[in-house]
Amino acid sequence: MIARITYAFREMWASFRRNLTLTAAAILTSAIALLLVGTTLLIQRAFENLLVQWKGDVAMIVFVRSDATPEQISLIDESIRSAPTIINVDKLEYLDKAQTYEEAKRIFAGDPVTLSLLTPENIPSEFKVVPITQDPALVRSLSEQYRSLPGVEDVALAEDEFQVISTLSKFVRTVTLVMSLVLLMVAVGLIWNTIRTAMFARRREIEVMKLVGATNWFIRIPFMLEGLLQGLIGAVVSCGGLWVLNSAWTNGVAGFKPGTGISSLVVPSGYLSGVMFVILMIGALAGAIGSAIAASRFLDV
Amino acid sequence: MIRLENVTKRYGSETVAVRDASFDVAKGDFVFLVGPSGSGKSTILRLINRQERPERGDVWVAGQNVNDLPDSRVPFLRRNMGNVFQDYKLLTGKTVFENIAFALEVIGKPRHVIARQVPIVLDLVGLAGKEDRFPNQLSGGEQQRVSIARAFVNRPLILLADEPTGNLDPATGEGIMSLLDEINQTGTTVVMATHDHRVVNAMRRRVIQMDRGVLVRDQERGVYE
Numbered sequence: 001m002i003a004r005i006t007y008a009f010r011e012m013w014a015s016f017r018r019n020l021t022l023t024a025a026a027i028l029t030s031a032i033a034l035l036l037v038g039t040t041l042l043i044q045r046a047f048e049n050l051l052v053q054w055k056g057d058v059a060m061i062v063f064v065r066s067d068a069t070p071e072q073i074s075l076i077d078e079s080i081r082s083a084p085t086i087i088n089v090d091k092l093e094y095l096d097k098a099q100t101y102e103e104a105k106r107i108f109a110g111d112p113v114t115l116s117l118l119t120p121e122n123i124p125s126e127f128k129v130v131p132i133t134q135d136p137a138l139v140r141s142l143s144e145q146y147r148s149l150p151g152v153e154d155v156a157l158a159e160d161e162f163q164v165i166s167t168l169s170k171f172v173r174t175v176t177l178v179m180s181l182v183l184l185m186v187a188v189g190l191i192w193n194t195i196r197t198a199m200f201a202r203r204r205e206i207e208v209m210k211l212v213g214a215t216n217w218f219i220r221i222p223f224m225l226e227g228l229l230q231g232l233i234g235a236v237v238s239c240g241g242l243w244v245l246n247s248a249w250t251n252g253v254a255g256f257k258p259g260t261g262i263s264s265l266v267v268p269s270g271y272l273s274g275v276m277f278v279i280l281m282i283g284a285l286a287g288a289i290g291s292a293i294a295a296s297r298f299l300d301v
Numbered sequence: 302m303i304r305l306e307n308v309t310k311r312y313g314s315e316t317v318a319v320r321d322a323s324f325d326v327a328k329g330d331f332v333f334l335v336g337p338s339g340s341g342k343s344t345i346l347r348l349i350n351r352q353e354r355p356e357r358g359d360v361w362v363a364g365q366n367v368n369d370l371p372d373s374r375v376p377f378l379r380r381n382m383g384n385v386f387q388d389y390k391l392l393t394g395k396t397v398f399e400n401i402a403f404a405l406e407v408i409g410k411p412r413h414v415i416a417r418q419v420p421i422v423l424d425l426v427g428l429a430g431k432e433d434r435f436p437n438q439l440s441g442g443e444q445q446r447v448s449i450a451r452a453f454v455n456r457p458l459i460l461l462a463d464e465p466t467g468n469l470d471p472a473t474g475e476g477i478m479s480l481l482d483e484i485n486q487t488g489t490t491v492v493m494a495t496h497d498h499r500v501v502n503a504m505r506r507r508v509i510q511m512d513r514g515v516l517v518r519d520q521e522r523g524v525y526e
């Protein structure tokens with residue numbers, strides 16, 4: 001057993017070094033493809049930070065002063081519910097201070113100064129309003145009414161803050177996703193080709209192996225390991241790139257004025273490690289699949 | 302040990318390589334397959350080690366129907382057979398020792414078995430002391446001895462040889478034949494395809510003659526006609 005394992009790794013390594021140019025090309029392509037996959041995931045998450053308070057067709061948020069009395073809050077609630085032809089009353093949601101604070105943690109992820117000024121005590125609570133009507137003018141006129149109610153701090157409209165960003169985020173997401181998928185396929189193809197070349201270079205050896213009774217798996221595994229290693233190295237390189245990119249972005253964003261929204265466009269480091277893990281997995285898998293297909297197809301020598 | 306029953310093999314739709322061939326080879330036999338190029342000798346060897354499958358008929362090896370064998374079992378069938386070729390098929394990047402060890406390594410034999418078996422078989426084929434040479438530092442006859450050592454190191458039941466003397470001068474070929482004879486004496490069944498008149502006539506063993514895919518003669522202690 002140990003003899004087999006050392007054999008597989010020795011062969012993998014020998015073949016890996018024999019084909020340096022092709023190997024480098026395969027690694028580089030998978031690194032770039034995976035970097036794009038990772039960037040897509042990060043961008044998506046960053047935009048989500050900005051959009052999190054508008055999730056689920058929320059078109060208007062009524063912020064309630066942190067010192068509002070329960071009577072004032074229920075008055076606001078009643079006023080909103082009194083317009084059932086314009087507002088979807090079933091979807092009306094009230095976030096208390098604690099819930100709002102949780103949400104704020106994401107919105108101000110890249111803006112620790114602002115976040116540090118907020119506490120679960122001084123933060124406003126909020127009503128999230130989903131409209132029934134398609135007419136934004138009706139929602140806007142309602143917002144003017146609510147703004148004058150006692151205890152209301154402010155009313156925010158999605159139209160003002162949200163739609164441009166939402167469109168932008170969808171566009172960016174689509175473009176990067178398509179690009180990364182295409183590049184990922186190219187990477188699998190290149191790994192496939194590298195393995196095919198490696199097998200062709202060793203066809204005499206493979207022929208002898210088959211004649212003396214080596215099993216197909218025994219022959220295949222070093223090649224599959226080689227492909228897996230290529231994908232994995234590509235993934236490690238792209239993880240490095242992703243880290244550099246993300247640090248540069250986070251630092252750059254920190255320089256923006258607080259509250260401009262741009263500063264929300266960062267991801268927590270836990271999420272970054274998650275993305276890196278996913279990328280390592282995709283890299284290893286793409287490498288193993290590409291090489292497995294090649295190894296099976298070219299084993300008939 | 303080997304049994305062919307009405308075996309027919311075609312390449313493509315027209316070329317009939319073997320037509321309705323039947324014969325039996327008992328354990329420990331030494332059999333020459335003779336006939337001109339293209340008569341089907343090599344195809345018969347390739348049918349025995351399952352590099353090819355017959356179109357009709359059955360091939361039995363050591364009590365197993367080779368046709369029914371699933372692909373995953375073929376390697377284990379081949380571990381019972383050694384193969385020797387006209388062009389040796391040695392790996393040029395490996396030394397004599399490594400070439401022979403390779404055959405054991407790839408079927409998962411542990412290192413201490415390899416270290417013990419390889420010198421024994423090197424001694425048997427008369428190449429003791431040349432284990433560190435590379436194939437291109439050896440004569441043709443010596444290279445063929447390495448390939449026989451590789452085929453025999455696993456002590457197979459059957460040795461299949463395809464024109465093993467084809468690239469060698471008569472004297473060297475004689476040496477190879479006496480080595481194959483010696484291996485046959487250990488109980489290994491030998492099937493050798495050849496069109497070398499001299500070796501067949503000198504050995505006086507069983508001769509199976511092929512002509513355009515048809516088995517035309519099967520004779521104990523025969524000669525090449």
